[in-house]
Amino acid sequence: METGKADRLIDIGVTLICWCYFILAFLLFFSPFYLAAARNSSPEHRFQRLNRVFYGGFFALLRRITPRQQWSIDPEIAGIRSSVVVCNHVSYLDPILLISLLGRARTIVKPLFFSVPVFGWILRRSGYFPATSSGPLAGLMLMQMETMEQFLREGGNLFIFPQGTRSRDGSIGVLDEGAFKIARYCKAPVRVLCIRNTERLFTPGKFFFFTRRPNRISVRILDTILPGRGLSELKVRVRQVLEGCTREA
C-alpha cells in the first residue's frame, strides 16, 4: 500500500478511536460517576475532577496512538492555583487540553453549547458559564461570577481564551477584556500560557486528525502577572507576551 494512503487510513483510524473514546468511555464508564456527582450537594468540584480524568484519559490515549506527535507540557502547569489563566487558542483541542492539565477550573463557554443535551448539562454542573448577561443564561453567569472570588481564593482557576475564538493563522487577534476584568475584580494573578502546534494535529475546519507529520505540541507558562495593574496595562502586557508565543512558532 502506498505510504500516503496508509497515512490517510491511520488518520481515519485515530479519529474513529478518539470518537469511540468520547462516546463509549462516557456512556459505559463515566456516566454513572457523573450521575452520582450530580446528586452531591455541591457537584461543581466533582464534575471538574471527572472532566479532568475524562479528558486526561483522552489525551493519554491520543498520545499512545499518535507516536509521531511529541508532547512537552510544563510540569508547573498542574500546580497552578487561584489564578486567571489566559492562553492563545489555535485548535478545538486547546480547551479540553487545559481541562486535563489544570486542577479545579472554570471556564467561559459559548452560550450555544449550553442548549446541547447532556453536554450542556455537564457544562452547567461543572461551573462553566456563558459569555452573556442577557436571556435565560443571565442568571447562570451572575451566579458563577458572584462566587468567583471565593472559588479562586480556595484554589480554583479560571481559564479563558481572550481571543474568543480559534486563530486560523496563529496570530493574536483582538483580546477581550473579560479575563482581565475578572482578574482585577477578584484580585487574582494572571498566568499567561502558550499552546503550540495543536492545530497541526487537529486543524480548524478539518474533521480528521492529521497524525502523519512529525509534530511537537507544547504548553508552557510564559508569564505571571500579579494583581494591582490597571486594565489597559494588563491587556498590553498580555498581548506582548502572547505575541512572543506566536513569534516563536
Next chain:
Amino acid sequence: MTRDELQEKILTILVQDFEFKDPKLDDNLRDDHGFDSIDAIELLSKIEIIFGFSLTREEKEKAMEIRTITDILDYLEKIQQGRGK
C-alpha cells in the same frame, strides 16, 4: 442618599476604578466606555458596600439591562425606595 450624592459617588467609581474618561450621564456604557456585564457585577459589589446591604439576585439581573449612567441612578433610586418601605 440623594440622587446628586449617588451621582457623585458613581462617577468617582467609574473614573477611578473603571478608567472612564470624561463620562456623561447619557453615554452608552458599552459602546462609549466598554463597560460590560463583568464590570456591572463589579460595580454592583461596590454599590453593596456603599449602601451597606446585599442586592438580591433579581435586583442584580435587572442591573444587567442598564445602558447609561442615568439608568444606574434610576436603578439605585428604585432600590433605595424599595428598601425604605
